[in-house]
Amino acid sequence: MKKQKLVVIGNGMAGIRTVEELLKLAPDLYDITVFGAEPHGNYNRILLSPVLAGEMALPDIVLNDFAWYKDNGIVLHAGRQVTRIDRIARKVTADDGTVADYDRLLLATGSTPFILPIPGSDLSGVIAYRNIADTEAMIAAATAHQHAVVIGAGLLGLEAANGLKRRGMEVTVVQFADWIMERQLDKPAADLLQASLEARGLRFLLGKQSEALLANNGRVCAVRLKDGMEIAADLVVMAAGIRPNTQLAEAANLYCHRGIVVSDTMQTYDPKIYAVGECVNHRGTVYGLVAPLFEQAKVCANHLANFGIGRYVGSSVSTKLKVTGIDVFSAGEFLGGKNTEEIVLNDRAGGVYKKLVIAGDRLSGAVLVGDTTDGAWYFRLIKDQTPIAELRDRLMFGEGSLGDSGHAHGRNAATMADTAEVCGCNGVCKGTIVKAIRQHGLFTIDEVRKHTKASSSCGSCTGLVEQILASTIGGAYKPASSADKPLCACTDYPHAAVRQTIRAQKLLTIDAVMHFLEWRTPNGCATCRPALNYYLISTWPGEAQDDPQSRYINERAHANIQKDGTFSVVPRMWGGLTTPDELRRIADVAEKYRVPTLKVTGGQRIDLLGIRKQDLPGVWQDLGMPSGHAYGKSIRTVKTCVGAEHCRFGTQKSMAMGVALEKMLFGMWSPHKVKLAVSGCPRNCAECGIKDVGVIGIDSGWEIHVAGNGGIKTEVAQFLCKVDSDAQVKEYSGAFLQLYREEGFYLERTVHYVQRVGLDYVKQRIVEDGASRCALYERLLDVLKDAADPWTERVSGPAKREFEALTA
Amino acid sequence: MNEWKTLCALEDIPRLGSRVVNTANGDIALFRTGDDRVFALDDRCPHKGGPLSQGIVAGERVTCPLHGWLVELASGHAVAPDQGCVKRHEARVDAGKVLIRLA
Numbered sequence: 014m015k016k017q018k019l020v021v022i023g024n025g026m027a028g029i030r031t032v033e034e035l036l037k038l039a040p041d042l043y044d045i046t047v048f049g050a051e052p053h054g055n056y057n058r059i060l061l062s063p064v065l066a067g068e069m070a071l072p073d074i075v076l077n078d079f080a081w082y083k084d085n086g087i088v089l090h091a092g093r094q095v096t097r098i099d100r101i102a103r104k105v106t107a108d109d110g111t112v113a114d115y116d117r118l119l120l121a122t123g124s125t126p127f128i129l130p131i132p133g134s135d136l137s138g139v140i141a142y143r144n145i146a147d148t149e150a151m152i153a154a155a156t157a158h159q160h161a162v163v164i165g166a167g168l169l170g171l172e173a174a175n176g177l178k179r180r181g182m183e184v185t186v187v188q189f190a191d192w193i194m195e196r197q198l199d200k201p202a203a204d205l206l207q208a209s210l211e212a213r214g215l216r217f218l219l220g221k222q223s224e225a226l227l228a229n230n231g232r233v234c235a236v237r238l239k240d241g242m243e244i245a246a247d248l249v250v251m252a253a254g255i256r257p258n259t260q261l262a263e264a265a266n267l268y269c270h271r272g273i274v275v276s277d278t279m280q281t282y283d284p285k286i287y288a289v290g291e292c293v294n295h296r297g298t299v300y301g302l303v304a305p306l307f308e309q310a311k312v313c314a315n316h317l318a319n320f321g322i323g324r325y326v327g328s329s330v331s332t333k334l335k336v337t338g339i340d341v342f343s344a345g346e347f348l349g350g351k352n353t354e355e356i357v358l359n360d361r362a363g364g365v366y367k368k369l370v371i372a373g374d375r376l377s378g379a380v381l382v383g384d385t386t387d388g389a390w391y392f393r394l395i396k397d398q399t400p401i402a403e404l405r406d407r408l409m410f411g412e413g414s415l416g417d418s419g420h421a422h423g424r425n426a427a428t429m430a431d432t433a434e435v436c437g438c439n440g441v442c443k444g445t446i447v448k449a450i451r452q453h454g455l456f457t458i459d460e461v462r463k464h465t466k467a468s469s470s471c472g473s474c475t476g477l478v479e480q481i482l483a484s485t486i487g488g489a490y491k492p493a494s495s496a497d498k499p500l501c502a503c504t505d506y507p508h509a510a511v512r513q514t515i516r517a518q519k520l521l522t523i524d525a526v527m528h529f530l531e532w533r534t535p536n537g538c539a540t541c542r543p544a545l546n547y548y549l550i551s552t553w554p555g556e557a558q559d560d561p562q563s564r565y566i567n568e569r570a571h572a573n574i575q576k577d578g579t580f581s582v583v584p585r586m587w588g589g590l591t592t593p594d595e596l597r598r599i600a601d602v603a604e605k606y607r608v609p610t611l612k613v614t615g616g617q618r619i620d621l622l623g624i625r626k627q628d629l630p631g632v633w634q635d636l637g638m639p640s641g642h643a644y645g646k647s648i649r650t651v652k653t654c655v656g657a658e659h660c661r662f663g664t665q666k667s668m669a670m671g672v673a674l675e676k677m678l679f680g681m682w683s684p685h686k687v688k689l690a691v692s693g694c695p696r697n698c699a700e701c702g703i704k705d706v707g708v709i710g711i712d713s714g715w716e717i718h719v720a721g722n723g724g725i726k727t728e729v730a731q732f733l734c735k736v737d738s739d740a741q742v743k744e745y746s747g748a749f750l751q752l753y754r755e756e757g758f759y760l761e762r763t764v765h766y767v768q769r770v771g772l773d774y775v776k777q778r779i780v781e782d783g784a785s786r787c788a789l790y791e792r793l794l795d796v797l798k799d800a801a802d803p804w805t806e807r808v809s810g811p812a813k814r815e816f817e818a819l820t821a
Numbered sequence: 822m823n824e825w826k827t828l829c830a831l832e833d834i835p836r837l838g839s840r841v842v843n844t845a846n847g848d849i850a851l852f853r854t855g856d857d858r859v860f861a862l863d864d865r866c867p868h869k870g871g872p873l874s875q876g877i878v879a880g881e882r883v884t885c886p887l888h889g890w891l892v893e894l895a896s897g898h899a900v901a902p903d904q905g906c907v908k909r910h911e912a913r914v915d916a917g918k919v920l921i922r923l924a
Contacts, residue, residue, distance in 0.1 A: 453902075464902045469889070536837055536855045539877040539884035562837040566875040566886045574886050578872040626841075818841040819828050819851070821921055 016044045019317065020105055020115035022095045022261065024049025026058060027290025027306040028121030029077055034314030036085060042318060045087045046113045048105070051144055052092035054078045057454070059303055059486065061148045065176030069451075071145065076454055098265040100283055117317060120273060120281070120288040122258040124301070128251050129164065133226025138233040139249045142173045151250065155180035158247030162186075162236045164223055166193035168334060170252030174215055177248070185216040185244050187223055187236065189253075197332045197343040201359060202380045205366045209339050209383075218244070257292040257299055272299045277324040279313035289313050295325060302330050307456075315505075320531075323505065331392045333385070333483055340484075342388035345378030345395045346370055353377060356409050369409060374402040386426070387411035389479040400771040403731065412476050426480035435477050438470035443481060450485045458482060471725050501540035503532050508544070508758035515548050521557045523549065539565075544759035547646065547682060551754050554796045561812070567644035570815060571803045572629055580629060581622040583643035584636050584804075585679075588653045588671035588691075589617025595638060602635045614643070616650035616688065630816055633804035639679070640804040646760070649688045651675040652700065656693025656710065665710025667693035670739055674708070677743055678750070680800025681793075684757035684766070687750060702729045705753075705763040706746045711735075715742050719749055719775065720767035728764045731772050734780045748779050748786040751793035825911075825920045831857060834919065839874045839883070844923060849910060850874035851919065852894050854881060860894035861912040861921050867892070867905025 019035075021028045024047050032045060049055075053075075060074040082089040093107040104114045126141030128134050138158075140150050154161070155177055163174040166188035178184045186193070192203035193210075207217055222239040226249055235243045257272040268274050268282040272294030279287050279295075289309040291301055300306060305328035312325040331344035349355050349370040358367040365383035369376060369391070375398050379391040390412040394401060401408060429435070431444030449455060449464045461478055462469040468478040499505050506514075511530065520526045523545045527537060537545065542563035549557035561569050572580035584599070599619055603611055610622040618641055624632055633640075642648060651674050654660070656667030671691040681687070690699040691708045701707025703723030707730045709716045714737040721730025736745055752775065757766040767775055778785045834840050834853040841864060842849040848864035850873045860881075864874045871887030881894045891900035897909040911922040 534880055536879040538879045539889065542877060542879065562835055562878070565877070570875070574872075574875060576869070576887065578870075578875070814833060814835070814840065818843045818848070819833075820843045821826050821828055821849070821923065 017042065017116040018114055019043035019045045019117050019119065020113050021045065021047045021119045021121060022098075022105065023119075023121030023123055023290065023292075024051065024053075024055055024089065024091065025121060025123050025290065026055065026076070026303055027123070027310055028119060029055040030307055030310035031119060031121065031289050031313050031317070032087070034311050035317050038314055038320060039318035043117075045085075046090070046115075047082070047087055048090045048093055048095045048107055048111075048113075050092070050094040051146070053145060054081065054089070054091070056145065057486075058144070061142075061145070062172035062176060065148050065151060065173065066179045067176075073451060095261060098261060098286075100265055100286070103285070116285070118286045119313070119317070120262055120286060120292060121290045122261060122292045124255040124257045124291040126251055127254040127256050129223060129253055131223055131225050133228060133233060134251070136226055136228050136233040136249075137231055138247060139226060139251065141251045142169055143255075151177060151248065152180065154248040155182050159183055160185075160245040161248040161250065162244055162246040163250045163252055164188075164236070165252035165254065166190075166217070166219070167196060167252060167254070168194065168332060170250070171210065171334060173250045173252055175210070175213070177250075178214055182248070183216075184214075185218060185246075187218045187221050187238070187244075189220070189222050191220050193217065193219070194334075194341070194343075197347070198341070198380055198382070199348055199368060201357075202341075202343075202366045202368065202382045205361065205364065205382045206334075206339065206341055208361075209364060218242075255291065255301060257294070259292060262288070262292075270294060277312075277326060278316050279309055279325060280316070287313050287317065296327055298327060300328065300330065302332065304328065305330060329392075329396050331388065333388065340381070340383060340385040342381040342385040342391075343379065344388070344392045345376070346372075347378035347380045349378065358409055367409060371401070371405075374400050374405075376401055376408070385484075386480060387476075389483060390476055397769075399768065400773070403768075403772065426477055426484055429481075435481065436465075436467035436470070436474045438474075439466040441465050441467035446478060446481050447485050450482060455482070456486065500544060501538055503527075503534040503537050503541050504530060506530055508761075511545070512548050512552070512756075512758070515545075515552050519553070521549065521553055523560060523563060537563075543646075547684065547759050550682065561815075568646070570626060570629065571640055571644065572624070572626075573644040575622065577623075579623045579625055581620050581643070582624055582629070582632055582636075583614060583616075583618055583620045583641035584638035585641040585675075586618040586638075587675050588651055588668050590653075590668060590672065591619075598636055598638070602632055605635065606632055616641075616643070617652050618643075618650065627816055627818060630813075636804075638804075639802040642680075645682065646685050647683055647687065648675070648678040648681040649686050651678075652688070652690040652704070654692050654698035656691075660693060662696060663693035663710070664712045665693050665715065667691040667699065667708075667710055670708060670710075670715075670742060671699075673739065674743060674746060677747060677794075678797065680797055680802070681750070681754070683750065683754050684759050685762045687753075687763070689746070703727065704730060706730075706749060708742055708746065714738065717742065717745050717749075720763045720772075722762055722764040724762075726764075731767070733772075733776065744786065744790045745779060747793045748789040749775065751789040752778055754793070755789075823923045825913075825922045828919045828921055831859070831914050831917050831919055834859070837878045839876075839878060841872075841874045842921070846923070848872070848874070849921070849923075850883075851912065851921065852878055852883060854878065854894070857914065859912045859914055859919050861910040862892065862894065862897050863908040863910075865907060866890055867899050867907050868903070873907070 055077040057074045057076050063069040093109050095105045095107050097106045106112050126143050140147050161177045161182040161184045163170045163186045166186050174184045174186050192200045193207050224239045225237045226233050227235040233249050236246050237243050259269040262273045263269050273288045273292050274294050275288050281288050290306050309325050312323045315323040334341035353370050353372045356369045368380045370378035376394045429443045434442050446465050455461050468475045497507050500508050526545050546560050546563040550559050567573050606628050608621045612620045614620050651671040653668045653671035657663035687705045689706045690701040690704040692699040692701050693710045701709050703721045707718040716735050717733045718730035719733045722728040753763050753766050837855050839850050839852045842851050849861050850864040852860045864872050866885040868890045871885040873883050875886045876883040882891050890903050897907040899905040910924045
């Protein structure tokens with residue numbers, strides 16, 4: 014079949030990102046031709062500021078060199094501007110006469126700087142700040158001239174001013190509004206930023222309007238303001254805003270209104286013509302930052318590839334100023350209004366200003382100056398519309414105040430030394446991450462994980478790595494939203510959609526899910542298969558078959574793999590109780606199998622470490638104890654204190670309650686591990702505050718706390734309700750865990766699940782709605798009624814091969 | 822050159838799974854893909870020696886159970902950006918039997 018022809022007008026970040034996304038989905042669908050007005054390959058326009066400031070060189074910012082176009086069979090017409098689109102003949106014509114036919118056309122014409130219509134704006138020495146040529150002109154001017162005036166104190170204007178100052182010029186910034194970066198900052202934040210820029214030698218004239226540019230020998234020599242003031246200027250940079258490039262589209266009679274108007278599928282009014290990037294008006298918004306453009310590119314590529322799924326529904330944007338050493342962040346509705354509240358921290362001497370705008374119990378905007386450590390976190394809270402009622406008292410103090418193990422040092426990426434360790438698990442320091450980001454052109458946290466291993470293990474340094482990414486590539490960084498993040502690289506669907514589809518379509522096998530949702534890989538990967546297996550068996554218990562090959566080795570072998578390939582065995586001790594007979598058998602097994610290490614675990618049981626895989630069935634048989642599931646995304650232990658049975662303070666029989674809960678939950682698989690604790694009195698010796706379910710005895714009954722966590726991020730469990738009887742403890746705890754089993758995402762702990770759906774929702778389903786609670790509890794008991802013990806259920810049949818080696 | 826040895830029936834290896842083969846020169850991991858091809862690699866991840874036989878098999882790759890490195894079954898090479906290589910052995914299926922020739 015003859016290939017279709019795709020013509021791309023615009024060789025910038027939006028257009029080429031679309032092509033890259035398209036090649037990933039359908040590498041052979043089109044013959045692709047790209048027209049670009051600049052004589053370069055695609056480069057990272059955002060990094061022009063560091064180039065201007067002398068921190069990076071031009072070759073560092075190239076994203077796609079000419080070889081890339083050649084390797085991918087793309088015809089590139091660099092330095093040729095398309096002047097005409099003929100929609101009837103379906104062809105485009107460039108300024109040098111080059112003609113290209115198209116079946117589908119992609120417009121990514123970007124925008125042009127707005128040149129103030131004042132006398133002298135066409136003089137030599139007056140430039141905009143948009144592309145490599147402008148940057149080179151500014152660098153050249155800085156070597157030959159002394160005085161620069163930047164008109165406009167927006168993001169671009171300040172970066173230009175800073176760069177020119179760094180190159181030794183005297184720089185004055187003229188701004189019509191009363192404070193700088195008025196589109197991104199409120200006045201107090203702007204004042205603070207202005208003070209720190211002034212400390213670097215920049216001069217500001219605010220609330221001033223330029224009237225004319227004066228000439229000397231054909232070159233600009235001064236700027237005259239409306240109030241008559243004249244400022245010497247050998248170089249004038251116009252940074253008073255940008256305008257979408259729509260002339261070409263308008264000439265072709267495509268509907269434009271402050272941009273080329275597109276639908277949610279990135280199509281213009283001519284369905285054969287798509288448009289992405291800064292030239293586009295989507296639902297009334299024109300985006301000037303790169304993160305939304307990348308989202309548009311993804312959707313557009315999907316439709317160009319004939320997949321026909323995915324809609325672009327707009328983006329929330331955040332801004333970061335790329336002036337080295339000055340941290341500014343702003344996102345969302347930062348100005349606030351009638352129905353919002355504000356939390357403000359203003360430390361002028363310390364150079365820190367933070368304002369959080371809250372609407373209802375959601376964060377709606379944030380402005381940070383001086384310390385942007387938590388920018389990515391705030392942005393995520395805004396995007397995900399996370400309920401913040403529970404966080405509110407600590408919100409201003411950042412994600413770090415919520416407790417993060419292993420990161421007591423170095424929370425601020427900008428001030429960290431290159432040699433400072435960022436990822437404590439994999440020993441990756443800041444310099445390594447920055448180098449990888451620059452060398453390999455990384456844009457996402459996943460790419461950084463792959464290349465450096467930072468944040469790929471326990472994940473507690475993710476926030477820090479995000480900051481480093483954000484400060485290295487600036488606005489190109491878009492924090493992942495957990496809501497639409499694909500489950501893994503094999504699919505575009507997020508966890509929620511996969512769960513929902515499995516239920517709605519009654520899919521019963523992994524193959525069926527992958528087929529129905531058009532997985533990109535034949536058998537998925539080590540990330541999606543365990544998730545799918547869990548979703549199937551938890552959604553369709555008794556109908557979907559468990560697939561051992563889609564389980565991590567620990568769950569397949571019912572033991573915990575260790576660094577040397579041996580395993581650890583933890584037999585179950587209900588509620589942490591044991592008997593002389595059990596201890597004797599453990600001692601005998603330890604001697605018989607020469608177990609090198611015996612350890613008492615934090616979950617009140619005994620771990621036998623260093624057992625060879627082939628010995629596992631024998632060990633289990635000799636122990637004669639059920640599996641402790643210390644290896645599973647499953648019920649682990651119920652920790653208990655001594656309670657009223659012996660303790661002189663005890664108000665309730667916590668050991669008996671713990672044993673009853675553990676027996677009820679035996680064999681329960683869950684999205685992630687589940688730990689419980691039962692304390693007999695409010696002294697809480699069983700540490701219920703850091704468990705998924707913590708039950709605390711009081712004189713009149715029990716308190717139930719949920720969603721605590723003692724691991725990477727210590728989170729105190731939240732009070733769910735008080736109940737009167739042991740039977741109610743089982744019912745409420747069981748119903749909560751079943752809700753989590755049915756709605757939690759794979760590898761999402763209860764703390765994150767409850768953060769996602771909100772404690773109010775959980776209370777409504779478990780406490781207020783009795784029918785919902787009973788139904789959940791019944792479903793749990795139904796699943797668990799014939800849960801078998803994987804150890805005493807003698808290993809036989811094909812499963813036995815798991816533990817037997819072949820010889821050659 | 823070593824000779825081909827018959828190890829087991831194809832059905833003795835779970836689909837998308839593996840078996841360990843003990844040899845005089847250490848353990849070998851014997852894999853079966855979703856489309857019933859077999860591959861043999863030394864049972865040592867090039868990263869930190871993890872037992873590849875215990876990993877999850879998908880497509881023509883296995884994920885090491887210790888730190889998640891991906892290793893190509895056909896070549897023994899780690900998937901970029903990781904770098905490393907593990908020794909491979911020839912393996913094939915003949916009339917439902919799995920044969921191996923040690924390298």
